Amino acid sequence: MDYADIRxxxxxxxxxxxxxxxxxxxxxxxxxxxxxxVVQQMVMPQAAPxxxxxxxxxxxxxxxxxxxxxxxxxxxxxxxVLSPMVGTYYKAPSPEAxxxxxxxxxxxxxxxxxxxxxMKLMNxxxxxVAGRVVEILPRNAQAVEFGQLLFRIxxx
Amino acid sequence: xxxxxxxxxxxDSTNNWLKQNAVQGFIKPGAVVQANFQSxxxxxLGRKWESKSEDGLMFSMLLEPLLPESLLPLIGLLISLGMFxxxxxxxxxxxxxxxxxxxxxxxxxxxxxxxxCESTHSDDDKKLTIAGIGLNVNQTTADFxxxxxxxxxxxxxxxxxxxxxxKLLPTFLQxxxxxxxxxxxxxxxxxxxxxxxxxxxxxxxxxxADGNQRIAGIVEEIRVDGALVLNLGRGVRRTVRxxxxxx
Numbered sequence: 001m002d003y004a005d006i007r008x009x010x011x012x013x014x015x016x017x018x019x020x021x022x023x024x025x026x027x028x029x030x031x032x033x034x035x036x037x038v039v040q041q042m043v044m045p046q047a048a049p050x051x052x053x054x055x056x057x058x059x060x061x062x063x064x065x066x067x068x069x070x071x072x073x074x075x076x077x078x079x080x081v082l083s084p085m086v087g088t089y090y091k092a093p094s095p096e097a098x099x100x101x102x103x104x105x106x107x108x109x110x111x112x113x114x115x116x117x118x119m120k121l122m123n124x125x126x127x128x129v130a131g132r133v134v135e136i137l138p139r140n141a142q143a144v145e146f147g148q149l150l151f152r153i154x155x156x
Numbered sequence: 157x158x159x160x161x162x163x164x165x166x167x168d169s170t171n172n173w174l175k176q177n178a179v180q181g182f183i184k185p186g187a188v189v190q191a192n193f194q195s196x197x198x199x200x201l202g203r204k205w206e207s208k209s210e211d212g213l214m215f216s217m218l219l220e221p222l223l224p225e226s227l228l229p230l231i232g233l234l235i236s237l238g239m240f241x242x243x244x245x246x247x248x249x250x251x252x253x254x255x256x257x258x259x260x261x262x263x264x265x266x267x268x269x270x271x272x273c274e275s276t277h278s279d280d281d282k283k284l285t286i287a288g289i290g291l292n293v294n295q296t297t298a299d300f301x302x303x304x305x306x307x308x309x310x311x312x313x314x315x316x317x318x319x320x321x322x323k324l325l326p327t328f329l330q331x332x333x334x335x336x337x338x339x340x341x342x343x344x345x346x347x348x349x350x351x352x353x354x355x356x357x358x359x360x361x362x363x364x365a366d367g368n369q370r371i372a373g374i375v376e377e378i379r380v381d382g383a384l385v386l387n388l389g390r391g392v393r394r395t396v397r398x399x400x401x402x403x
Contacts, residue, residue, distance in 0.1 A: 085226040086381070088366070088398045110277060118397040119229035119258035119382050121273040141367050143397075146226055 079129050081151040087118035089138040089150065101151075105133045113151055116144060131155035157333040157340075159188045159217070163322060167191040170216035171274060171288040178218050178284050179276065185284075190215040190325055211299065211310075213291040213321035213328070221283045222339045225275075228285060229397070230344055230382045232259040232273045233351045235287050238332030239269050240354060243291070245327060247314050255355040257362075257375075257384050257401050265403075266309035268292055291328070294318050306402075345380060352378040362386070366399030 083089070091099045091114055100112050107113065107127045115122045135152040138144055160183070167173050170189045177183045192210050223230055236259035243261060244250045252264045261269040269291045276284050292310035300308045312318055339347070352358060355378075363372040364386070371394055373386030384396040 085228065086383075086397055087229070110279070110281070112276075120232050120271065120398075121229040121275060123225070123228060123275040124277070126277055 077154070077156055078134060079131065079153045079155055080149055081113060081125065081127065081153065083116055083144045083146060083148045083150055084125065085116055085118060085123060086146050087116040087123070087144060089140065089142050089144045090115040090117060090122075091136070091140045093122075101133050101136070103133055103136055107131060107133060107153065125150065127151075127153060129153060129155045157186065157336045159186050159329050159333065160184070161325065161329075162187065162189045164189065164191040166193040166195065168196040169194055169288075170214055171272070171286055172196070174216045174218050174286050175274065175276060175284075178286065179278050181278055181280060183218060185218050185220040187218040188215055188325075188329065190322060192321065210321055211292070211294050213293050213324050214289070215325060215328075216286055216288045217332070219285040219287060219336070220340075221285060222336070223285075223344055225283065227344060227381055228275055229258070229273070230347050231285055231287060232271050233378075233382050234335050234339060234347050235259065235271055235273075235289065235332055236261060236269075237347075237351060237354060238335045239271070239289065239291065239328060241334070242324075242328040242331035243268065243311075245331070246311055246319075246324070255351065255357070256403075257355065257357060257378070258382060260306075262306075263309050263314055266307040268309055268311070268314075289328075291321075291324075293321050293324065348378040348380050348382050351382075360403055362401050362403045364396050364399040364401050366396075369399075371396065371399075 093100075093115065100114055101107055108130050109126075109128055111127050112124045113127055113133075114125050116125055117123070131153040133151060134154045137149050137151065144150065162183075164170075164173070167189070170191050173191075174183070174187065174189050178187070191214055194214050217235075219231065236255055239261055240253065240255055243263075244253060247253070247263075253268075254262050256262050256267075259271040260267055269289070271290075272288045274286045274288070276286070278284055292308060294312045295308070295310040296313065299310075357375045358377065360375050361372070362375055363370060364384070371386060371388065373388040373394065376385045376387050376393065378384060379395065382397075384401070386394050386396060388394055
């Protein structure tokens with residue numbers, strides 16, 4: 001199954017009365033869900049026993065990629081910054097450098113909060129909002145999952 | 157893929173130059189910057205990448221967001237396929253050439269090339285991916301004396317020839333461009349499959365060091381997102397996404 005096949009399947013789901021389709025082939029699983037007017041694709045390798053958790057990479061077409069998933073915590077007005085990929089959390093660009101942010105710091109939209117690294121790709125995670133860093137959840141050099149909570153930011 | 161190439165005699169770091177200019181919107185995807193000398197070239201975790209003038213080919217590329225963010229790390233594996241092909245063309249013999257996960261290239265188990273990628277946002281909130289690539293070209297044994305994490309080699313040490321790094325660049329842009337074009341037309345599902353075939357890593361016993369942690373096991377596969385799956389024995393498997401691999 002290649003990218004062209006996936007596009008054809010998305011088109012099929014878009015133009016048909018089907019709301020969901022799931023296909024497994026060659027160790028990869030593809031699930032396409034139609035939710036109102038939005039089509040989402042999720043592709044994931046098959047789960048294997050005794051390995052670290054893996055959450056599906058996700059593409060939402062045609063929405064632009066946010067800098068990091070953001071969720072509003074239901075019990076308060078704190079903004080949650082979630083990891084956009086599986087990898088290793090780093091609080092600073094190198095072991096000798098100062099931390100990108102510390103609890104209590106004020107941040108602005110677009111300011112780098114941390115790096116998540118996987119396979120020598122250093123992905124800068126940025127704040128989407130202005131506010132004060134209330135909580136930093138991972139330890140430096142800790143493995144993080146897709147969608148894992150990294151920061152809580154108070155925008156008020 | 158079309159590239160716009162900027163040459164410099166000296167820069168602090170090609171990645172830094174590209175990042176600063178891309179963030180402000182002065183250059184577009186397809187921009188490539190090459191410097192004969194980097195005063196502050198960096199590897200993973202801020203480690204210094206040694207270079208003297210015209211000793212190495214050091215260049216950085218600004219890339220379109222061709223992958224969803226969760227799969228961005230695949231870009232380094234893809235570029236290493238292009239570097240592998242370009243090096244094979246230069247040395248004409250691939251028997252001692254191999255890929256080391258995630259994106260180094262070794263000759264006779266000595267490091268010849270390395271890649272470090274970064275992802276950031278421009279001031280107008282566009283996702284930017286920058287790949288920094290280093291290839292040892294004219295170094296001699298004496299240049300690699302000292303504390304190197306991995307023994308190193310150069311094209312000169314392999315072939316006996318000296319080359320101008322700037323003149324080598326088009327070969328590598330062509331071979332990397334071939335794989336970037338495929339990413340655009342075919343998607344990403346083939347990248348990890350071709351990488352593992354090219355590396356011959358399946359079934360090898362390897363050790364991965366990440367910080368204070370060391371894991372040893374047999375390579376079972378590279379997952380579709382580029383992660384390394386090791387069999388640690390007794391039915392235990394571990395998926396690895398960062399660290400330094402040795403065999």
